[in-house]
Amino acid sequence: MTGFALEDRDGTQLLTITVPGIVVRLSAVAPIAIAVGALHRVAPDALWWPSVLLVLLAVLSAELPDSGAGLVTLGGLAAWWLIAVPEPEVWWGLLVACCALVFHAALAHAAAGPSGCAPTWLAVLRLARRCGGVLVATTGLAAVVEAAAEWGEPPMLVVGLTLALVGVLPWLAGLTGTNRA
Amino acid sequence: MTAITGWRPTYAHLRAAVVGLTVLVVGVVIGRPDAVVIAAPLVLVAVASARRPATEPRAATPLAALTVNEGEEVTWEATLDGLPPGGTAVFVHPGQKLLAVEPAAGLLVAEGAGEAAPGAAVGRIALRPLRWGRRRLGDPAVAAYDGWCSWRWGPVPLAGMRMTVLPMTAPLDATAPAPHPRGLVGMERAARPGEGTEFNKVRPFGTGDRLRRIHWPVSARTGRLHVTATYSDEDTHVAVLVDAVNDVGESAGVDGDQSSMDLAVRAAAVLAEHFLHRGDRVGVRVFGAWGVSLVPAGTGLLQLRRILDTLCLIEPGTARGEDALVARQGLGAGTLALMLSPLIDPAATQQVAILNRAGIDVVVIDTLPPGMEEETGTTPAALAWRIRMLQRRVETTRLASLGIPVVPWAGAHSLDQVLRDLTRRRSTPRLVVR
Numbered sequence: 001m002t003g004f005a006l007e008d009r010d011g012t013q014l015l016t017i018t019v020p021g022i023v024v025r026l027s028a029v030a031p032i033a034i035a036v037g038a039l040h041r042v043a044p045d046a047l048w049w050p051s052v053l054l055v056l057l058a059v060l061s062a063e064l065p066d067s068g069a070g071l072v073t074l075g076g077l078a079a080w081w082l083i084a085v086p087e088p089e090v091w092w093g094l095l096v097a098c099c100a101l102v103f104h105a106a107l108a109h110a111a112a113g114p115s116g117c118a119p120t121w122l123a124v125l126r127l128a129r130r131c132g133g134v135l136v137a138t139t140g141l142a143a144v145v146e147a148a149a150e151w152g153e154p155p156m157l158v159v160g161l162t163l164a165l166v167g168v169l170p171w172l173a174g175l176t177g178t179n180r181a
Numbered sequence: 182m183t184a185i186t187g188w189r190p191t192y193a194h195l196r197a198a199v200v201g202l203t204v205l206v207v208g209v210v211i212g213r214p215d216a217v218v219i220a221a222p223l224v225l226v227a228v229a230s231a232r233r234p235a236t237e238p239r240a241a242t243p244l245a246a247l248t249v250n251e252g253e254e255v256t257w258e259a260t261l262d263g264l265p266p267g268g269t270a271v272f273v274h275p276g277q278k279l280l281a282v283e284p285a286a287g288l289l290v291a292e293g294a295g296e297a298a299p300g301a302a303v304g305r306i307a308l309r310p311l312r313w314g315r316r317r318l319g320d321p322a323v324a325a326y327d328g329w330c331s332w333r334w335g336p337v338p339l340a341g342m343r344m345t346v347l348p349m350t351a352p353l354d355a356t357a358p359a360p361h362p363r364g365l366v367g368m369e370r371a372a373r374p375g376e377g378t379e380f381n382k383v384r385p386f387g388t389g390d391r392l393r394r395i396h397w398p399v400s401a402r403t404g405r406l407h408v409t410a411t412y413s414d415e416d417t418h419v420a421v422l423v424d425a426v427n428d429v430g431e432s433a434g435v436d437g438d439q440s441s442m443d444l445a446v447r448a449a450a451v452l453a454e455h456f457l458h459r460g461d462r463v464g465v466r467v468f469g470a471w472g473v474s475l476v477p478a479g480t481g482l483l484q485l486r487r488i489l490d491t492l493c494l495i496e497p498g499t500a501r502g503e504d505a506l507v508a509r510q511g512l513g514a515g516t517l518a519l520m521l522s523p524l525i526d527p528a529a530t531q532q533v534a535i536l537n538r539a540g541i542d543v544v545v546i547d548t549l550p551p552g553m554e555e556e557t558g559t560t561p562a563a564l565a566w567r568i569r570m571l572q573r574r575v576e577t578t579r580l581a582s583l584g585i586p587v588v589p590w591a592g593a594h595s596l597d598q599v600l601r602d603l604t605r606r607r608s609t610p611r612l613v614v615r
Contacts, residue, residue, distance in 0.1 A: 016286050071196040078204040078219055085215070093215030100200075101222040108193035108330035109289070113271035116286035123269050123291040130267070130328060134229075138221045145214040 021116030025062040027106035031099035032058035046084035065110035094142045194331035197227040230331035234265035240323045242339045251349040252435040254309045262301045264292040267328035272304025275319035279434045281309040311434025313348040313493045347489040348450040381410040419456045419463045424522030424529045426469030428497035430550035441523035442497045444548040448590045453488045471499035523549040530576045545587040
C-alpha cells in the first residue's frame, strides 16, 4: 500500500494521496519557501507580499506540475531576487540556485505520470546523483565568480563562460536537427 | 486514449531553457554574478537535455487474458524498450470498481533497473480482483522520459487484459452424508448391500462372494463359511440452483460486505467443490441470468472448473420471467437440490414448492445479506421493502411447514445438520407427485 485512493462507485479515482505524491509536493514548495527565507535574510527590508505570492505560486505549481506555473514561479523568484537584493550575494545566490534546481527537478518528476506516481528507489537515486553533479558544477562556478570578484576583475570571466554556454545550445540544436533528418 | 508517439519537449525543458538563459543573460548584462550562479543549474540542465533523444521506444505486455481467484494478487507486467541512457519509464494501470491496483497512481521505473536490459524498463503493477466475474480491465498506458524529464514519449495505451475471476471456495469439512445416494460409484453409503466399505452384516457364504470377504472367526465357530457383507458406495446427484433474479445489498468485494449474489455464488462454489470432492455428481442451474442457465451434472475437477466458470458469468437480473417448471427439468426423485436464493422474488418460492412436490429433497439456503431485513426508513421504498420482508417471512414459514429447511448461509458449516436430518428422514414414507 503506497497511499490512499478515494474512488466513486464506478471505481474512478477522485482523489489519490500517496507518500511519493506528498514528498514531491513538499520538494516543490519547500525550496521556494527556503529561497524566499534566504532573500529576506539578505534583504530584511524587502516587501513580504511578493514572497507570499511566490510561495502560493509554488503550491499551484506543485498541483499543476505539467503547466507553465513552474516557469512563472522560477522566473518570479529570480526576478524578485534581483530586485530585492541590492548587492550581489554569490553564496546566498548559490543557496537559491540549489532551491531552484530542487524545485525544477521535483516538478519535472511530478509531471512524469499521474499525480502521486511512485518512483522506484533507483530512479530517485539517479535523479539525486544527477542533481548532485549539477550542484557541484554550480558550486565550482560560484567559487570562480567569488574569486574573480575578489581579484577585482569585473565579470569578464563570467561573460566568457556565459557566451560559451549560450553558444553551445545552437550547436546542439543543429546536431539534433541533423540527427532527426 | 490517443497514442502520442515521438519525443516531445516538456514544460520542464521549457522552464529550464527559458528561465535559465534569461536569468543568465540578464545577470551578465546588469553585472550580477549571483544571478549567473542562480541561472547556472538550470542552464546546465537545459544544455544536458538539449538534444532530442534519438531512440524509438517500443512497449509490450505479454498478458492478454488471465484466470484468477477472488482476492488473489496477480502482477501485470509491461516492458518498454528503446529508452535513452538514464531515462525513465512510467507505467500506469487504471483502477476499476472492485479491482485493487498497487501502486494505484502508476510506477516510475529507471532504465536498466532490476533484470531489465540496458535501454529497457520493466514495470510490474499488482492487481487484486475483489469480486468474481468476467471483466475487461481498462487500457494501461506507458510513457518514456529522458534523464531530466525534458523529453516525453507517449503516453501510449496498451491492450487491456481480459480477466476471469473465479469465486472463492472455502474448504467445507462437513461430515453429514447426502441423502438418497443413487449412482454407481461414490462415497455415500447406499441403502442396498453391495461392494463397499461400510459394514452391513455377517451372512453365510454364497455363490459369487469373494474369498477375501470370508469372516474366519464366525466360519470356524459355526462350521459353515460366512462372509462380511457391506453396503455399496454410491454417489448422489446434487443440483445447485442459483436464484440470480435479484442482487440485494452492496458488494464491497471479498474483504467487505457481500450482496445476495456474492453470497449465492460463493456458497455455490463451496458446495460444488465439497460434493465433487466426495465423488458426487453436481450440476448447476441458474435462474434470472441471461446466457447462463445450466451445467449438466458431472463429476471430477473438470466439472468444478466448469461450474466456477459458469458462476462467474452470472449477471443478475438479466433474464426475468422464466417458467417456474423449468426448475424441475432433468431432476429426478432422490436428487438433492440446494436452492440458493434471497427469496425476494416469489417465483423462487414457487420453484421450491414444485421441486418438493416432485419428491426432490430441497434445502433452501437463504442468501439475503445480514441486516437487510431491518429497514427503518419512512420513504415509500422503505415501506414497500418492509412489506415484502413480512411476506417473505410468511413464505419461509410456509416452506418450513412443508418440511423444507430454510437455512441462512453462514459459511461452510451451515448445511451439516440439515443434511443429517434429511438423511434420517429418507426412511420415512413420502407421498409425491409423479
